[in-house]
Amino acid sequence: MPSRPSDEPAYAAVDDLPFAAYDEPPLDEPPFDEPPYDPAYDDVPPDLVDPWSSAPPRGGSRASATASRPSSSVAAGHGLPAREAPSRPAATLVVDGPPPSALEVLRRVWGYDEFRGDQAEIIDTVVEGGDALVLMPTGGGKSLCYQVPALVRPGTGVVVSPLIALMQDQVDALSALGVRAGFLNSTQQPHERRAVEQAYLAGELDLLYLAPERLRVRETVELLDQGHVALFAIDEAHCVSQWGHDFRPDYLQLSMLHERWPEVPRVALTATATEATHAEIAERLQLREARHFVASFDRPNIQYRIAPKDNPRAQLLHLLRTEHPGDAGIVYCLSRASVEQTAAYLVDQGIPALPYHAGLDRQVRARNQARFLREDGVVMVATIAFGMGIDKPDVRFVAHLDLPKSVEGYYQETGRAGRDGLPSTAWLAYGLADVVQQRRMIDTSDGDAAHRRRLTQHLDAMLALCETVSCRRVQLLNYFGQSGAEPCGNCDTCLSPPESWDGTVPAQKLLSTVVRLEQRGQRYGVGHLVDILRGKSTPRVQQLGHESLSTFGVGADLSDGEWRGVVRQLLAAELLGVDTDGYGTLRLAPASAEVLRGDREVRLRREVEKAPRSRGSRDERGGRRAAAADLDGPDAELFERLRAWRAGAAREQGVPAYVVFHDATLRAVVERRPTSLQALGTISGVGAAKLDRYGAGLLAALEGGDGTA
Numbered sequence: 286m287p288s289r290p291s292d293e294p295a296y297a298a299v300d301d302l303p304f305a306a307y308d309e310p311p312l313d314e315p316p317f318d319e320p321p322y323d324p325a326y327d328d329v330p331p332d333l334v335d336p337w338s339s340a341p342p343r344g345g346s347r348a349s350a351t352a353s354r355p356s357s358s359v360a361a362g363h364g365l366p367a368r369e370a371p372s373r374p375a376a377t378l379v380v381d382g383p384p385p386s387a388l389e390v391l392r393r394v395w396g397y398d399e400f401r402g403d404q405a406e407i408i409d410t411v412v413e414g415g416d417a418l419v420l421m422p423t424g425g426g427k428s429l430c431y432q433v434p435a436l437v438r439p440g441t442g443v444v445v446s447p448l449i450a451l452m453q454d455q456v457d458a459l460s461a462l463g464v465r466a467g468f469l470n471s472t473q474q475p476h477e478r479r480a481v482e483q484a485y486l487a488g489e490l491d492l493l494y495l496a497p498e499r500l501r502v503r504e505t506v507e508l509l510d511q512g513h514v515a516l517f518a519i520d521e522a523h524c525v526s527q528w529g530h531d532f533r534p535d536y537l538q539l540s541m542l543h544e545r546w547p548e549v550p551r552v553a554l555t556a557t558a559t560e561a562t563h564a565e566i567a568e569r570l571q572l573r574e575a576r577h578f579v580a581s582f583d584r585p586n587i588q589y590r591i592a593p594k595d596n597p598r599a600q601l602l603h604l605l606r607t608e609h610p611g612d613a614g615i616v617y618c619l620s621r622a623s624v625e626q627t628a629a630y631l632v633d634q635g636i637p638a639l640p641y642h643a644g645l646d647r648q649v650r651a652r653n654q655a656r657f658l659r660e661d662g663v664v665m666v667a668t669i670a671f672g673m674g675i676d677k678p679d680v681r682f683v684a685h686l687d688l689p690k691s692v693e694g695y696y697q698e699t700g701r702a703g704r705d706g707l708p709s710t711a712w713l714a715y716g717l718a719d720v721v722q723q724r725r726m727i728d729t730s731d732g733d734a735a736h737r738r739r740l741t742q743h744l745d746a747m748l749a750l751c752e753t754v755s756c757r758r759v760q761l762l763n764y765f766g767q768s769g770a771e772p773c774g775n776c777d778t779c780l781s782p783p784e785s786w787d788g789t790v791p792a793q794k795l796l797s798t799v800v801r802l803e804q805r806g807q808r809y810g811v812g813h814l815v816d817i818l819r820g821k822s823t824p825r826v827q828q829l830g831h832e833s834l835s836t837f838g839v840g841a842d843l844s845d846g847e848w849r850g851v852v853r854q855l856l857a858a859e860l861l862g863v864d865t866d867g868y869g870t871l872r873l874a875p876a877s878a879e880v881l882r883g884d885r886e887v888r889l890r891r892e893v894e895k896a897p898r899s900r901g902s903r904d905e906r907g908g909r910r911a912a913a914a915d916l917d918g919p920d921a922e923l924f925e926r927l928r929a930w931r932a933g934a935a936r937e938q939g940v941p942a943y944v945v946f947h948d949a950t951l952r953a954v955v956e957r958r959p960t961s962l963q964a965l966g967t968i969s970g971v972g973a974a975k976l977d978r979y980g981a982g983l984l985a986a987l988e989g990g991d992g993t994a
């Protein structure tokens with residue numbers, strides 16, 4: 286270990302822990318959550334020869350498809366109350382005459398007025414029997430792209446979905462709309478499974494959800510053969526990509542769907558947008574001939590902010606108290622330990638927070654997830670093991686307390702905010718320790734040089750986003766190959782533009798200090814380097830004789846914080862390196878020489894000593910909920926009353942509140958004050974089934990204590 290010459294005092298190794306004198310917490314330690322997270326995959330029996338090889342049996346008896354389930358497929362439950370298969374017929378859909386048009390279905394069942402973006406075209410493609418590959422951002426509205434065609438086409442839409450823990454919620458939400466949906470997985474009792482199978486065979490299911498593992502089972506394949514499949518939807522299709530972050534081997538075999546059922550249209554959907562993943566999905570799922578739809582990846586309702594990390598938990602608390610009191614949100618941390626500590630801290634502060642990481646017991650995870658989905662205003666503190674497929678529409682903020690490893694991951698995680706289109710916040714606390722830690726993790730990671738190079742490229746893109754002085758959104762969209770966007774006006778750099786300055790000379794001062802120390806066979810962390818530059822005669826400086834360095838005191842013009850900003854940005858730009866010793870000691874990087882020679886100008890972002898208050902809509906909003914943001918006194922009260930009514934209705938039926946109505950719908954009700962069922966039915970989000978089930982109750986709640994009427 287060249288950085289620690291043997292003549293150094295023994296205490297140096299301990300004492301030189303970087304940042305000890307500063308506010309930043311110590312480096313977070315593993316374990317981190319890496320995929321696979323032991324998610325609740327479907328437990329299918331291990332058997333089975335290639336189920337695809339058998340010829341499609343024609344006219345097989347129904348009994349053979351449903352009998353003799355291996356008992357091993359009854360696995361641990363997902364923690365949600367077991368429910369019977371939906372038995373309610375979709376009365377609103379059973380019409381004589383020609384099948385309903387897609388738009389009719391959208392209006393009647395979902396109560397939405399119009400399709401968004403490419404939805405209409407994608408749906409037409411599938412309804413007409415064509416294949417489609419859909420890239421649309423998180424919350425963009427991919428589900429409708431297969432749900433609507435499943436209702437328009439005769440037969441059952443079969444949806445391959447990676448996480449069984451979420452199937453129940455999807456089926457609940459569809460059932461509330463009057464859609465006949467079911468799933469088959471190992472959380473069910475045999476009789477429940479049989480009921481779903483019978484419904485499918487009898488042509489009484491509009492949608493059937495399956496995990497990819499289930500298609501490994503011959504009985505499933507045979508079952509599908511005996512009914513009528515309207516389409517195959519492959520959700521979260523990036524799981525087929527081996528280089529992606531959610532690889533699922535069982536996705537690879539899904540290309541066989543096409544060979545087995547060539548007549549059945551397929552639609553694959555994902556929110557992972559890079560060109561490389563796109564190409565890999567098309568290749569592996571044999572969708573090169575399909576129509577490809579690539580939507581804009583902009584999420585204009587999400588305000589992107591990256592704050593200088595100071596005391597992250599206190600900063601988080603401030604964010605929650607001032608901007609998001611009572612709101613549901615997700616807080617991402619890197620390590621399991623910090624997940625638990627942060628959740629406990631928030632609970633201590635009176636915020637209903639729950640932990641989630643792959644090290645927790647499966648039951649605990651399922652329970653916490655269910656509470657997050659079902660209760661209002663729960664904050665989930667989690668590693669990246671949490672979130673895929675979560676379609677809670679009213680997540681008002683996503684906060685990152687540690688630097689994500691890639692822009693892809695960051696964008697997918699932040700995209701879980703604001704699926705309902707209402708204003709939401711994506712907030713990231715970023716500091717020097719993050720850069721040191723991530724660079725070190727890459728250097729010490731397993732895998733070959735190519736693997737490390739890829740990790741470095743991902744990190745560099747993330748750091749460039751953090752250090753940019755221009756619009757974050759423009760940079761994000763550029764990253765996903767969507768150039769030409771205008772500055773958005775709804776990110777921190779647009780709202781309070783940071784200045785940039787010429788940091789070449791300070792960079793040279795710092796780097797030459799590192800050079801001079803290296804000449805003495807020594808390396809140090811940022812704390813000691815800044816002491817030298819600022820000319821502080823600490824006991825340590827005296828003992829090591831560092832007052833005699835020619836750079837001692839040459840940096841008195843910058844503050845400690847400014848120097849740390851210089852170091853962070855040099856690290857981010859790889860003009861300075863981190864040792865792998867785990868102490869955050871600094872060393873020269875290959876490109877340092879260019880700066881030292883004066884061949885390279887160093888532009889730096891001006892350090893803001895305190896995080897800027899954002900301007901604009903956020904401030905006016907004060908502490909109010911986003912959905913009620915600009916409602917005044919009586920309206921805000923009414924909105925809260927409707928929410929209370931909704932909570933009761935949701936509890937009664939054991940479903941999440943948003944399954945009853947979204948916030949946006951309640952808000953429209955407050956604005957329009959409908960006095961009849963007919964008027965209520967014209968509001969976006971009120972479809973026929975919901976009008977039927979909740980209309981009268983909602984109107985009563987609306988009249989209830991409304992003194993203004």
Ligand SMILES: Nc1ncnc2c1ncn2[C@@H]1O[C@H](COP(=O)(O)OP(=O)(O)OP(=O)(O)O)[C@@H](O)[C@H]1O
Pocket residue numbers: 397398399400401404421422423424425426427428429555556674675676678704705
């Ligand atoms: N045409 C529409 N009009 C109104 N709301 C819509 C429309 N299409 C979709 N939505 C709503 O948008 C939200 C997000 O939709 P959806 O769950 O399909 O997102 P997604 O694209 O599957 O995202 P993810 O990548 O996270 O799975 C849902 O609440 C849905 O009801």
Ligand SMILES: [Mg+2]
Pocket residue numbers: 427428520674676
């Ligand atoms: Mg989805």
Ligand SMILES: [Zn+2]
Pocket residue numbers: 755756757758759772773774775776777778779
């Ligand atoms: Zn912007």
